[in-house]
Amino acid sequence: DTAVSQTPKYLVTQMGNDKSIKCEQNLGHDTMYWYKQDSKKFLKIMFSYNNKELIINETVPNRFSPKSPDKAHLNLHINSLELGDSAVYFCASSQVGTGRGSPLHFGNGTRLTVT
């Protein structure tokens, strides 16, 4: 019973291609996130959706487009992939409004390699 699951786990593709990563959570949370972890393990937030509404949109190239069909799913589509997009992408979810600083629950990550 994986709480936050993302697919695929590994994604190897060539520059210029378009790819998607899918994320689903079964925790009943109302907020979902995408984080990027670079080669030095640094984690930076990219996007966040609350009840299908975009609430965080950090400085991310517009080649990256999140889509949330419902509050249990948040997908990430990347157009025209570049070498610098190689990283591990983590999906997460939380229940905002249950108190101060609800912790985020993370998926196991998708390792994207652009060649």
Added chain:
Amino acid sequence: GNSVTQMEGPVTLSEEAFLTINCTYTATGYPSLFWYVQYPGEGLQLLLKATKADDKGSNKGFEATYRKETTSFHLEKGSVQVSDSAVYFCALIYGGATNKLIFGTGTLLAVQP
């Protein structure tokens, strides 16, 4: 702005040694503080948390106390094991509608038998 600073690694210890990983934060208001752990090849797991000053979070032998006066949340464990080898991230959420989690740079812990 809001940020988290943690000690650079790697931290290399022998089994049963005492562990401290320092973490300090800068935030407006009163954030909630967290430690996450990332084992090799895995995702991030919540290790412990504290939501207000003087709270102590604890889990699996790890502890951290929310110190408002020193804006710190240092992670400690009395006796580390080889299985504790991982990257440890200090993080904060400063609340509001976004519940945005901000991470420190991570500290790699390597425990040798």
